Amino acid sequence: MINSSSDNVKKLGSINRRMFITGSLKFLVMIGLVSRLFFLQVKENKKYLTLSDKNRIREWKLAPVRGEFHDYFGNVIAGNFEAYQLHVIPEQVEDFRYVIYRLKDLLELSEKEFQKVLKKKNEIKPWETLIVSDNLDWNKFSKINNHLYDLNGVKPVISISRNYPFGDNFTHVLGYVSQANEKDIENNEVVKKNFVPGLKIGKVGLEKSFENQLIGTNDIERYEVNAYGRRISQLEFQKGEKGKTLKLTVDVEIQKLSNELLKDQAGSICVMDIFTGEIIAMHSSPSFDPNLFVFGISQDDWQIIRNDPMKPLVNKTLQGNYSPGSTIKPIVALSALENGIINKNFTVKCTGKTEMYGQTYHCWKKEGHGFVSLRNAMKQSCDTYFYEISRRLGVDKLSETAKKFGLGEKVFGDLFNIEKKGLIPNTEWKKNALGKGWLLGETMITGIGQGYIQTTPIQLCLMTAQIANGGYKIYPKIIYGDENKNQPEDKYTPLYQNSKNIKIIQDAMFGSTNEVMGTSYRSRIDDLKYQFAGKTGTAQVKKITERDRELDLKTFEIPYEERDHALYIAYGPYINPRYALSVLVEHGGNGSTTAAPMAKKLFKLIIDRHQLRESINNKKYLEI
Amino acid sequence: MYQHTRLSNNSFGFFQKFKNFDYILLSCILLLGFISLTTMYSTDGGKILFHTKSHFTKLIVFTIMMLIISFINIKFWFTIGYFSYLVVIGLLVWTFLFGITSSGSQRWIDLYFINLQPSELMKIFIILCLAKYFHRMKLENVNSLYTILTSLIIIILPMGLVIVQPDLGTSLLIAISGVAVLWFAGINNRYFIYTMLGFVISLPFIIAFLKPYQKLRVLTFLNPDRDPLGAGYQIIQSKIAVGSGGIFGKGFLKGTQSYLEFLPEKHTDFIFTLFSEEFGFVGSVILLLIYAIIIYRIVAIGASARSYFAKIFCYSFGAAIFVYITINMSMVLGLLPIVGSPLPIMSYGGSSMLATMIGFGIVMSAKVHNQQAIA
Numbered sequence: 001m002i003n004s005s006s007d008n009v010k011k012l013g014s015i016n017r018r019m020f021i022t023g024s025l026k027f028l029v030m031i032g033l034v035s036r037l038f039f040l041q042v043k044e045n046k047k048y049l050t051l052s053d054k055n056r057i058r059e060w061k062l063a064p065v066r067g068e069f070h071d072y073f074g075n076v077i078a079g080n081f082e083a084y085q086l087h088v089i090p091e092q093v094e095d096f097r098y099v100i101y102r103l104k105d106l107l108e109l110s111e112k113e114f115q116k117v118l119k120k121k122n123e124i125k126p127w128e129t130l131i132v133s134d135n136l137d138w139n140k141f142s143k144i145n146n147h148l149y150d151l152n153g154v155k156p157v158i159s160i161s162r163n164y165p166f167g168d169n170f171t172h173v174l175g176y177v178s179q180a181n182e183k184d185i186e187n188n189e190v191v192k193k194n195f196v197p198g199l200k201i202g203k204v205g206l207e208k209s210f211e212n213q214l215i216g217t218n219d220i221e222r223y224e225v226n227a228y229g230r231r232i233s234q235l236e237f238q239k240g241e242k243g244k245t246l247k248l249t250v251d252v253e254i255q256k257l258s259n260e261l262l263k264d265q266a267g268s269i270c271v272m273d274i275f276t277g278e279i280i281a282m283h284s285s286p287s288f289d290p291n292l293f294v295f296g297i298s299q300d301d302w303q304i305i306r307n308d309p310m311k312p313l314v315n316k317t318l319q320g321n322y323s324p325g326s327t328i329k330p331i332v333a334l335s336a337l338e339n340g341i342i343n344k345n346f347t348v349k350c351t352g353k354t355e356m357y358g359q360t361y362h363c364w365k366k367e368g369h370g371f372v373s374l375r376n377a378m379k380q381s382c383d384t385y386f387y388e389i390s391r392r393l394g395v396d397k398l399s400e401t402a403k404k405f406g407l408g409e410k411v412f413g414d415l416f417n418i419e420k421k422g423l424i425p426n427t428e429w430k431k432n433a434l435g436k437g438w439l440l441g442e443t444m445i446t447g448i449g450q451g452y453i454q455t456t457p458i459q460l461c462l463m464t465a466q467i468a469n470g471g472y473k474i475y476p477k478i479i480y481g482d483e484n485k486n487q488p489e490d491k492y493t494p495l496y497q498n499s500k501n502i503k504i505i506q507d508a509m510f511g512s513t514n515e516v517m518g519t520s521y522r523s524r525i526d527d528l529k530y531q532f533a534g535k536t537g538t539a540q541v542k543k544i545t546e547r548d549r550e551l552d553l554k555t556f557e558i559p560y561e562e563r564d565h566a567l568y569i570a571y572g573p574y575i576n577p578r579y580a581l582s583v584l585v586e587h588g589g590n591g592s593t594t595a596a597p598m599a600k601k602l603f604k605l606i607i608d609r610h611q612l613r614e615s616i617n618n619k620k621y622l623e624i
Numbered sequence: 625m626y627q628h629t630r631l632s633n634n635s636f637g638f639f640q641k642f643k644n645f646d647y648i649l650l651s652c653i654l655l656l657g658f659i660s661l662t663t664m665y666s667t668d669g670g671k672i673l674f675h676t677k678s679h680f681t682k683l684i685v686f687t688i689m690m691l692i693i694s695f696i697n698i699k700f701w702f703t704i705g706y707f708s709y710l711v712v713i714g715l716l717v718w719t720f721l722f723g724i725t726s727s728g729s730q731r732w733i734d735l736y737f738i739n740l741q742p743s744e745l746m747k748i749f750i751i752l753c754l755a756k757y758f759h760r761m762k763l764e765n766v767n768s769l770y771t772i773l774t775s776l777i778i779i780i781l782p783m784g785l786v787i788v789q790p791d792l793g794t795s796l797l798i799a800i801s802g803v804a805v806l807w808f809a810g811i812n813n814r815y816f817i818y819t820m821l822g823f824v825i826s827l828p829f830i831i832a833f834l835k836p837y838q839k840l841r842v843l844t845f846l847n848p849d850r851d852p853l854g855a856g857y858q859i860i861q862s863k864i865a866v867g868s869g870g871i872f873g874k875g876f877l878k879g880t881q882s883y884l885e886f887l888p889e890k891h892t893d894f895i896f897t898l899f900s901e902e903f904g905f906v907g908s909v910i911l912l913l914i915y916a917i918i919i920y921r922i923v924a925i926g927a928s929a930r931s932y933f934a935k936i937f938c939y940s941f942g943a944a945i946f947v948y949i950t951i952n953m954s955m956v957l958g959l960l961p962i963v964g965s966p967l968p969i970m971s972y973g974g975s976s977m978l979a980t981m982i983g984f985g986i987v988m989s990a991k992v993h994n995q996q997a998i999a
Binding site for chain 1: 763864866871885909927946
């Protein structure tokens with residue numbers, strides 16, 4: 001009994017000792033658990049709270065509302081309209097087959113469109129939105145609304161979309177918008193940030209150049225979602241900002257007239273304010289309707305535009321490199337005067353052709369102009385005279401003057417990425433580009449705007465404007481009211497050495513238009529209010545052979561592609577000039593018969609609207 | 625032997641039993657039951673659905689059962705110690721032969737009204753069996769080879785039967801229950817140390833024998849971000865849920881991680897995660913405190929018990945419960961790899977609750993009959 005009792009005591013001691021050891025261990029482990037809880041829930045709480053929100057909150061971005069384009073007078077030239085769309089959330093539809101066939105009937109969907117919708121349906125999750133139609137007309141939209149009672153889960157939606165009220169008038173200025181593709185998103189951070197499926201962004205023109213300002217910011221819907229991504233409830237709606245509205249310097253009426261004048265012809269018209277450099281109109285013909293692109297252009301329409309021989313996709317004003325023809329003559333003459341090669345009394349005898357190293361150079365007038373002075377040579381556009389003075393001048397000096405006046409350089413800088421530089425050749429250029437020495441004969445044909453020299457219509461317009469304003473440098477612009485920023489330092493610096501020389505050229509151009517024998521005499525306006533001065537140009541597309549000379553065909557007798565380009569540059573009114581323009585008609589035949597009459601109509605309208613334009617400007621000051 | 629003569633052996637009146645009841649333990653268990661019920665209600669998304677109803681029924685039935693058990697003399701439990709162990713071994717064999725297979729393991733017996741998981745019961749009955757085995761043993765005999773071998777066989781037999789199901793987690797918990805008894809019975813410390821060393825040395829071999837999904841769990845535990853949407857998903861989401869709870873939690877029925885279905889297994893093994901998300905650090909500590917009080921009461925009852933059987937049972941059961949809680953929470957908090965181990969009472973699951981309640985019942989019986997000596 002004692003033994004067992006002592007054993008009992010020992011056993012009791014052992015078990016109690018171990019109980020205490022275990023108890024202390026438990027206590028320590030408990031503290032460990034509590035500190036782990038403390039670590040997770042108190043110390044790292046923020047981190048896990050963020051993670052949990054990231055889990056449960058998902059953002060849905062809605063397409064931002066795009067900024068508009070207005071013309072100088074506040075007319076909307078690129079706006080937004082309410083597109084009627086039809087959305088279906090497949091999960092909310094009891095009998096999807098029934099509803100979709102019903103919709104097919106109501107919307108009169110073609111089999112092709114219908115299959116497209118079905119394909120889209122299979123690509124999305126059942127709780128995501130299926131866009132059955134993105135731009136319904138009002139009739140179908142209201143028809144759907146009348147049948148909503150048996151179309152469960154179908155949602156008629158009004159969404160904001162791009163609209164160009166003036167159709168094809170501004171296509172080459174504004175460009176157009178279309179669905180952003182992967183490359184667009186990759187190349188532009190702002191687009192990437194604001195991207196939503198179906199987002200439309202500018203593809204060319206100002207729509208592209210000002211994408212970042214126009215795009216606006218997304219409306220954001222925040223939803224709570226479950227682990228499978230299904231929306232449970234909406235937490236927040238954050239209104240986005242509409243993109244910036246840009247006011248352009250263009251005038252809708254003049255733009256419309258330009259479009260009309262060039263109807264069914266390929267060509268370009270641009271009009272510029274000679275002091276401010278504001279673009280009043282800038283049109284390239286033929287154009288196309290940018291509205292076609294907003295919801296994705298159909299294959300048929302695209303093929304029609306793409307395969308048009310007149311190349312509607314090319315912006316001829318900025319992209320078209322043309323020989324300037326006789327429109328270069330004011331610059332050649334100016335250069336000769338400035339460099340002291342000639343004075344205004346310098347006279348050349350024109351017999352209709354000149355020989356040089358065995359090569360014959362023809363004047364446009366077979367019988368010749370006889371003795372011509374500078375003023376007469378300009379007025380009648382005597383080629384022989386300009387062969388002679390350019391021969392004396394040399395191409396390097398000529399190119400210097402031409403470049404000063406804006407030829408051979410991009411007029412808008414980086415604003416339009418498609419703009420071409422043209423080409424003002426000189427001896428160095430030829431050596432570098434072609435590896436050959438410059439020939440004197442090439443100088444002579446450069447003097448009448450043929451050969452290597454190439455200019456764009458906008459460059460010619462700028463050149464004319466800078467002659468018209470008395471020879472001062474201006475910077476063309478198309479966005480209104482950004483004078484304050486990036487004002488180039490050399491704006492309004494004189495481009496001449498002697499201002500008399502500019503006057504001589506202006507006077508010669510006046511003669512060309514307003515005096516008998518002038519090449520554009522028939523297009524003159526006698527009313528001093530509208531009177532303008534200009535210079536015609538006819539750019540050869542192909543070399544004129546001896547045979548052609550003998551035949552002496554009329555324009556309409558020559559195949560279209562071989563006809564000359566018709567050009568005209570002008571400024572007006574002659575007293576107190578304000579506007580300059582350039583007209584180019586591809587294969588239009590003759591500058592004086594095709595291009596100059598357009599200028600006449602344009603000046604009439606431009607000067608009629610001058611008062612109105614000024615009043616807008618003055619109102620700005622009145623309001624302050 | 626070691627006994628008072630103040631009271632005769634079987635003189636426990638009904639009212640005396642009531643008086644002897646451990647009301648602190650009982651109220652803690654009831655409180656825990658209540659908490660588990662509300663949490664279950666929350667997992668059902670704030671509605672009284674299947675899990676809540678089922679849990680409620682089980683809670684009522686098993687609590688009543690626990691009370692009945694506590695009124696049965698501790699002597700009875702001593703008597704059926706071996707027998708009950710053998711019955712559960714029989715059930716495990718039955719499971720092995722005719723059990724129901726679910727998600728790749730054969731763990732359940734279909735009893736028509738309930739699917740019983742005998743491995744859960746084994747967690748309790750192995751303690752009962754070993755407690756009886758060591759009850760009368762002299763201390764010097766405890767460390768004899770024969771004793772150690774016998775007790776090891778008692779432990780390894782059910783372990784083997786559970787491992788083949790396969791259910792590594794539960795078999796480890798059974799082993800831990802058994803080892804706890806050995807520890808309190810007085811097995812020499814060095815055996816534990818040797819075993820530990822042996823385990824560490826053989827770890828590479830054990831890993832080699834692990835099933836691919838078990839290896840994955842270990843790897844995932846070591847680095848949950850290895851595969852955040854696959855194997856690491858549970859640990860990551862669980863930590864997010866607990867961590868985002870903060871000090872006071874997101875509020876009852878407002879645990880976003882759970883009701884938006886980011887939490888896996890939220891009714892069973894991960895129930896604490898949900899609780900912790902909704903009630904935060906404060907709630908979690910209170911829950912831990914309730915468990916701590918329960919364990920403390922169990923140990924206290926053991927300390928005041930007059931028989932070794934009751935002592936060993938209470939201490940071991942207390943230690944086992946503690947280990948279950950620790951393993952479950954450590955797993956949920958990302959401190960241990962995922963092993964299937966329910967949180968006692970809180971987790972949904974009948975067998976686990978049944979086993980725990982039987983354990984509580986026997987502990988309570990030990991308290992009610994704390995003057996009872998066992999010959």
